[in-house]
Amino acid sequence: MFIQQLIERLGSEKVSQSETELYRHSHDESSHQAVEPDVVCFPEGRKDVEIIMAVAREFKVPVTPFGAGSGLEGQVIPIKKGISINFERMNNVVKFSPEDLVITVQPGITRLQLNKIVNRHGLMFPIDPGADATIGGMVATNASGTTAVRYGSTRDQLLDLEVVLADGTVIHTGTNAKKSSSGYHLTGLFAGSEGTLGIITEITLRLHGIPEHTVAARCTFDTPKACAEAAQTILLSGIPVMRMELVDEDSISQVNQYGGYGFPVCHSLFFEFAGTMRAVEEESKLAEQLMRDLGCENWEVASGSKERMEIWKARHEMAYAYQHVKGMSTTGADVCVPISRLAELVEFARKLIDESGLTGGVLGHVGDGNFHTIIIYDPNVAGEKEKAEYTNEALALRAIEVGGTCTGEHGVGLGKMKFQETEHGAAVAIMKQMKRMLDPDCLLNPGKIFLD
């Protein structure tokens, strides 16, 4: 019935019930249980999104936005079925003002598509979660990744969002000015709301100049804890690193096998420095000195762009390297803690994995205090999944206990719902009130972020 309405109002070319599409929209890159939507819509503009919301309201059918499907907490899984909205046809640039370092895009554009357009003007959208996520998906989960240590998260890049609300109202949350003290800050609220408060149809972003010169480096230490302590030293020194990543021995070993790399199988820190030639030289030298003072076992600089690319390609492939092990499933944590607690938490995480008897690694964006575990388990061996999930849970709870968060960048989705009360306490009731206020019939990505 509602599907018929969608076809009539949108046109059949924008509505699909093919098995392939239903399957594609049933899952993301996590191991959360897949659920197929009843139908997938492919809007080509805001008007189409408004039509979809009108049908959803009329028939009380849930809608779940879908970007690239590269999420890790099941945000795009339509657990109450209904309509999956795929934004791949809404991937245009609406307005580009290089002279303002600002661009307005539709949500379906991916970060690589976007960078291809703006790089030509000497500009970049620096946020790099690894996957070629859509900008809409990155806004929805407040994604970040390797460069957040320098540029912040996706939320920090936003000037304005156009949002279609559940009741059909279209709002703009900001302006094109670099800052504002006018009205309530709705931009920050919709960012990270994972499609539960409204459907984002346009995004206005800050851009940044491409640094003149870039150098990568890596070094190794005896323990993951020593790596984390070294990262803290770099931060306190004030060196404005572009990237600073912890990759433990196990993760190096996995990615060497997966991608045929020859990185020394040791607990490692990967660095990137970027700026003027002179600044980069100074920073890299100072970092080397600091690392050697802390007993780093080697310091390798990759200044050629090929070697540099290889380091970051390998870093981005680490999750895939674990997922690649045949017949096995993966799961992992995404905690972020105050820098002073980082070394302790990294050690705690490594111990948890070792004690579980499972294979897994510790790696992450240690410049932010944000790190991940990735654990492989055999879904056919009784108890392995539970063991893996126990380590995730123990780590998330410990992170919250020391003043941190259960998710630094992946978002809540399905996997972090159970920690919301522990982390946010009485604030959860306020968040739920906001949800009910903006979406009284619970049509927008129901069953995510909050348990009820």
Next chain:
Amino acid sequence: MFIQQLIERLGSEKVSQSETELYRHSHDESSHQAVEPDVVCFPEGRKDVEIIMAVAREFKVPVTPFGAGSGLEGQVIPIKKGISINFERMNNVVKFSPEDLVITVQPGITRLQLNKIVNRHGLMFPIDPGADATIGGMVATNASGTTAVRYGSTRDQLLDLEVVLADGTVIHTGTNAKKSSSGYHLTGLFAGSEGTLGIITEITLRLHGIPEHTVAARCTFDTPKACAEAAQTILLSGIPVMRMELVDEDSISQVNQYGGYGFPVCHSLFFEFAGTMRAVEEESKLAEQLMRDLGCENWEVASGSKERMEIWKARHEMAYAYQHVKGMSTTGADVCVPISRLAELVEFARKLIDESGLTGGVLGHVGDGNFHTIIIYDPNVAGEKEKAEYTNEALALRAIEVGGTCTGEHGVGLGKMKFQETEHGAAVAIMKQMKRMLDPDCLLNPGKIFLD
């Protein structure tokens, strides 16, 4: 009746009805009509704030938070009378973690008090609105000032807020982690809400390292428009200026008279560069070259800390310089526009003032596209106030028209309420719903931000 309750529950030493206190809490630094509260309370901790809110609920009496009274849009004026909450006794550091570059403070601490504490550890809270505002007031208005071009606004410095809500619930809006993707971003929402959504009782802030070396410089151009164009050139060059301020001829003249300075009476750009010695030298030289290419008439560097301080002292005194003119009132605008529209808007503002026949200046944080007008008028001469207000209004509307905002940093308060619908359109209804949800009896700073 409610005053008796306050005295009984808080103790008489925390409650004042003295004429001096009622007068002090009736106004800020703006020319908005003063209104005295019925009573002023001086809470000494969160529990006291909870008691005040309980009494306010019981007797349906409005509460209006008061920081340093240095605001410019009347946010602290208790236009519906009731209770003014003065935070000067809540000015303690709750927790300081230099190794995390994080500090938790009570809202009544001022930015100079805070910097005195953290500077000893090589750290700083960089946001500098000129006045020695309280941190609570700066959060409430999302204040910024001269360094926002490098560090962003107050909102960008926040990790967590403790807030007492109208119904007495106490919430924390964030964590101590540098980033998070968990739950809705309430921190950003309460920041800039001007006391209309809850009473902030604790603030957790990011700190930054004090740059090793700092240099100030100034140069002059023929027109304010040429200054704005020069500022745009600096931004596009990627030089990470610490401060970049436009001060027009009229403002230079006022501040020379007020403070006995000898700045050349020309349209000027004031700069500050900060970082390592080498980086600062490079940046300053490059900026000089760019400015000379654009026809700048002189370039004066002040590398001594005394000369440097003088430049910024003068910059901060400009508003006072105008206010100082005997028997006269001042008013002004606070627009922020996309950088590409800055020169045009600065020219538009200068013309508006000239056409009004009044004395006034154009000055501001042009690195953000944020600038102010300050206009002097004689309140006893019929029509002068109206003329001054017409220029403010025309400038705000033009700023909104070109994609900017009616307030870059002063906030809405009483003065910018009339522009909310024009700037935010349908989003205002959502903001009002949030207000009603969190404050159904309209006890929290009523009559601010929204007209109803």
